[in-house]
Amino acid sequence: MPTPVKSVLPVVLLGCGGVGRYLLRHIVSCRPLHANQGVAIRVVGVADSSSLLVAEDVHSTGLDDALLTQLCAAKSAGSPLSSLLGRGHCQLFKNPEARGKVIDAATTLGRTTGLVLVDCSATYDTVSLLKDAVDHGCCVVLANKKPLTGAYEDFQKLVSNFRRIRFESTVGAGLPVIASVTRIIASGDPITRIVGSLSGTLGYVMSELEDGKKFSEVVKTAKSLGYTEPDPRDDLGGMDVARKALILARLLGQQISMESINVCLLRVYILVN
Structure with a gap:
């Protein structure tokens, strides 16, 4: 029934x-x-x-x-x-x-x-x-x-x-x-620091690059698998991580804006033998 x-x-x-x-x-x-x-x-x-x-x-x-x-x-x-x-x-x-x-x-x-x-x-x-x-x-x-x-x-x-x-x-x-x-x-417990890898996308990209795959192919695959944001540049440029950090900071009571987040851009160097 x-x-x-x-x-x-x-x-x-x-x-x-x-x-x-x-x-x-x-x-x-x-x-x-x-x-x-x-x-x-x-x-x-x-x-x-x-x-x-x-x-x-x-x-x-x-x-x-x-x-x-x-x-x-x-x-x-x-x-x-x-x-x-x-x-x-x-x-x-x-x-x-x-x-x-x-x-x-x-x-x-x-x-x-x-x-x-x-x-x-x-x-x-x-x-x-x-x-x-x-x-x-x-x-x-x-x-x-x-x-x-x-x-x-x-x-x-x-x-x-x-x-x-x-x-x-x-x-x-x-x-x-x-x-x-x-x-x-x-x-009532205080949180003084949150440490972690906040981008699964970047983790995937770096792992694939370590295996010798081409950067362009890795990003294309990550997008096709649904790992990236709709615009992968948000992941590669650090903005996706910055947004996550801002959400966590605001949850902790920090009345801050995106301008308070220091985003260090990802640079990928391709070495040619």
Whole structure:
């Protein structure tokens, strides 16, 4: 006998690049697990940089799994969200109207069934939308570091209600770095220094270079495997590490900005025999 659904979780995904598409595929593939737990994750909308694909009635339905699978394939092939119109019960809105539709969903669902905004984009442009969503009682999940590394006031606004925001994957990928830091702080123990290798991408690149592979090929492979940021220069130039360091510093109570981070550029020297 199937487990009755105890909790319905409407989700709007911002950004359907590599990380966003992987998340959608993961949600679809884990339906049996969710069913056993009595949870239904309902993806009611997916947005990219130019438009929003949203279910016709966000109160009762979501984008079906067949459409989500087609969406992942279309975006992988470089096709726009508009190419999916007519393949399911959905509507398409272009920016700036798309932003208003997300706020409408946040307003109606945020204080009733609840709504989770998942930011898998790589832009600062989602900050105001995320802050509005928090004001409407929505929860926010971030893979995107940029909303937390802009103005300190934005960081403070987003993390002020810690029950409604999760950003574990912004630092340390799957490791519980954020959770560990916040628990240590909550216990009253001081943190005086955090030491670590904050870039798995650079670790991979350096290891491959040590094996004698070409720098250009290594970076290309790292990007194809999804190891790098959407723009690999963020990794190679140290900005990705700087953003992680800034997030950790702000968690420790440091009211600093990116200008306070000293980024030493990576220089790769190619020796020719």
